[in-house]
Amino acid sequence: MGLRETKMERTRQLIADTAFELFTAQGFAATTMEQIAAAAEVGPRTLYRYYATKEALLLTFVEQRLDEALDVLRAQPADMPVPQALYKLLDYVLRTVAESGDRIIAVYELAWRTPSARARLSDNTSRWREELAAEIARRMGGRSAELAATLASANTMTVIEVSVRTWVESGGRSNMRRITHRALDLLRGSGVPVATP
Amino acid sequence: MGLRETKMERTRQLIADTAFELFTAQGFAATTMEQIAAAAEVGPRTLYRYYATKEALLLTFVEQRLDEALDVLRAQPADMPVPQALYKLLDYVLRTVAESGDRIIAVYELAWRTPSARARLSDNTSRWREELAAEIARRMGGRSAELAATLASANTMTVIEVSVRTWVESGGRSNMRRITHRALDLLRGSGVPVATP
Numbered sequence: 001m002g003l004r005e006t007k008m009e010r011t012r013q014l015i016a017d018t019a020f021e022l023f024t025a026q027g028f029a030a031t032t033m034e035q036i037a038a039a040a041e042v043g044p045r046t047l048y049r050y051y052a053t054k055e056a057l058l059l060t061f062v063e064q065r066l067d068e069a070l071d072v073l074r075a076q077p078a079d080m081p082v083p084q085a086l087y088k089l090l091d092y093v094l095r096t097v098a099e100s101g102d103r104i105i106a107v108y109e110l111a112w113r114t115p116s117a118r119a120r121l122s123d124n125t126s127r128w129r130e131e132l133a134a135e136i137a138r139r140m141g142g143r144s145a146e147l148a149a150t151l152a153s154a155n156t157m158t159v160i161e162v163s164v165r166t167w168v169e170s171g172g173r174s175n176m177r178r179i180t181h182r183a184l185d186l187l188r189g190s191g192v193p194v195a196t197p
Numbered sequence: 198m199g200l201r202e203t204k205m206e207r208t209r210q211l212i213a214d215t216a217f218e219l220f221t222a223q224g225f226a227a228t229t230m231e232q233i234a235a236a237a238e239v240g241p242r243t244l245y246r247y248y249a250t251k252e253a254l255l256l257t258f259v260e261q262r263l264d265e266a267l268d269v270l271r272a273q274p275a276d277m278p279v280p281q282a283l284y285k286l287l288d289y290v291l292r293t294v295a296e297s298g299d300r301i302i303a304v305y306e307l308a309w310r311t312p313s314a315r316a317r318l319s320d321n322t323s324r325w326r327e328e329l330a331a332e333i334a335r336r337m338g339g340r341s342a343e344l345a346a347t348l349a350s351a352n353t354m355t356v357i358e359v360s361v362r363t364w365v366e367s368g369g370r371s372n373m374r375r376i377t378h379r380a381l382d383l384l385r386g387s388g389v390p391v392a393t394p
Contacts, residue, residue, distance in 0.1 A: 083390045086390060090392045119319065151356075151380060152390045152391070154352070154354075156392060184393070187348060191345050192345050
C-alpha cells in the first residue's frame with residue numbers, strides 16, 4: 001500500500017469511527033452527515049467521497065468483517081475439504097465478534113431500528129451470499145455444484161445470522177460458539193425439516 | 198368483505214396493474230407516481246394512500262403471492278408432519294409461478310435492475326422468512342425448535358429463490374418443479390456441505 005493509500009485508508013477509518021461515536025451518543029436519525037464531517041474534521045465533499053450515505057457509515061464495520069471472512073475462505077488450500085474450509089470462515093466470524101463485541105451489538109441495535117439500514121444490510125447480505133456460493137461452487141466442482149453451493153452458502157449465512165442475533169439479544173452474554181455448533185449439528189444430522197411431497 | 202372494502206381492494210388492484218403496465222412499457226425509472234395516478238384515473242393523494250413508493254407498487258404482486266403461500270401453510274392441519282406441510286407451501290409457489298409466469302419474469306427483471314427495489318425485496322424476504330420460521334417452530338414444538346425452524350425457513354426461502362431465479366434466467370423455459378425437487382433432494386441427502394471443525 002502506497003503512502004497515499006495508507007493516508008486514505010486512515011481517513012476512511014477515522015470517519016467511520018467518528019460517525020459510530022455520534023450514532024451511539026445521539027442516535028442514528030438525529031446525526032447528520034454535516035455533524036459527522038465536522039466531528040471528523042473533513043469537508044462534507046470529502047465525507048461523501050468516502051461514504052455516500054449514513055447507512056453505509058453505520059454498516060461498513062459489519063460489511064468489512066464479512067468480506068474479510070470471505071477472504072479467509074479464499075485463502076484456504078484448494079484441496080481442503082469444503083466443510084473444513086467453511087469452518088475457517090465461520091471461525092473467523094466468531095473470533096471477530098468476540099473481539100469487537102460492543103461495537104457489533106451497537107451496530108445491530110441501530111440497524112434493526114432503522115428501516116433504511118436494515119434494507120441495506122439485507123441487500124448486502126444477499127450479495128455476500130452470492131459471492132460465498134461462487135467460492136463454494138469453485139471448490140466443489142462438478143455438476144450440480146452450483147445448486148448445492150447456493151444451499152450451502154444460504155445455510156452458512158443463516159448460521160451466522162442466528163448466532164449473532166441470539167448473542168446480541170442476550171446483550172453479549174450467551175455463548176455464541178455454542179449456538180453456532182448447535183446449528184451446525186442440526187444441519188449435519190436430520191434435525192432440520194425439509195419439504196417432502 | 199363489505200362493499201367499501203371490495204371497492205378499495207378493486208382500486209388497489211387496478212393501480213398495481215396500471216403501474217405494472219407502465220413499468221414494462223417505459224421502464225421503472227422513467228415512470229413517475231404522477232403518471233401512474235393519471236393512468237389509473239385516481240388522484241395522487243389516493244395513490245399514495247394505497248402505495249407509499251414505486252418500489253411497493255412493483256413488488257406488491259410477488260409479496261402478495263408469498264403471503265398467500267404462508268397462509269396455505271397455516272391452513273394445514275396441526276398434526277400434518279412438518280415436511281409435508283412445508284411442501285404444501287412450496288407447491289403453492291410453484292403453481293402460482295406457472296400461472297402468472299410473464300408477470301413474475303417482468304417483476305424480477307425490473308427488480309434486479311433497480312437497487313431500491315432489490316433492497317425492499319431483500320428486506321421483505323427477511324421478514325417473510327421470520328414469519329415462516331415462527332410457523333414452523335409452532336408446528337415442531339419442543340426445545341430447540343426455534344433454531345431448527347429458523348434453519349428450515351431459510352432453506353425453504355433459498356429453494357424458492359434459486360428455483361425462481363433459474364427459471365427466470367431461462368426466460369421461463371426451464372422446468373421449475375424439477376429444480377425445486379433437485380434442491381430438496383440435495384437437502385434431504387448429504388449433498389450440501391456443512392461447516393465442520
